[in-house]
């Protein structure tokens with residue numbers, strides 16, 4: 359697929375078919391994240407993968423109060439949680455790069471998944487404290503994002519329609535609103 363078409367056809371998906379993600383596709387998705395660039399090649403990203411339906415259902419209840427709206431992840435056959443090892447952080451100009459690095463890596467995974475026809479949804483609405491406790495991750499790790507991965511269900515539930523509306527709809531700013539040329 360043409361690269362821009364791949365990018366513009368990706369949308370957040372919140373309704374999933376129960377079909378499992380083939381193991382070779384999961385391997386490719388993880389590889390897409392592994393080979394990402396990072397500041398000083400520090401590769402701070404760490405991934406926690408949930409493939410078991412019961413565990414995913416349990417996880418959906420453990421994202422904390424702020425994560426209640428994200429209960430839709432319980433339908434997905436796969437959930438990946440992107441964490442960052444803060445000991446690998448690069449700080450330049452008073453800016454921490456572990457979040458940038460991990461976001462680049464995770465988004466490569468999201469795009470790779472989309473190229474295989476899988477739907478995803480970046481999610482930030484979770485309680486860091488509650489989820490970290492549930493995942494039993496080291497204190498030096500920070501949860502950056504999580505996403506369900508699964509084949510999209512054609513029709514959207516009213517609940518997920520409302521979520522995408524409250525999530526900002528999907529409209530993008532025009533180029534003239536975001537680009538400044540200094541020719």
Ligand SMILES: Cc1cc2nc3c(=O)[nH]c(=O)nc-3n(C[C@H](O)[C@H](O)[C@H](O)COP(=O)(O)O)c2cc1C
Nearest residue numbers: 368369370428479480481482483521525526527528
């Ligand atoms: C960093 C980040 C955090 C997000 N957090 C959530 C979330 O917690 N719950 C949710 O339903 N959608 C979440 N979204 C999805 C956005 O609402 C969505 O990407 C945006 O509205 C654009 O729509 P599109 O992804 O369909 O193009 C998040 C997206 C990003 C990039």
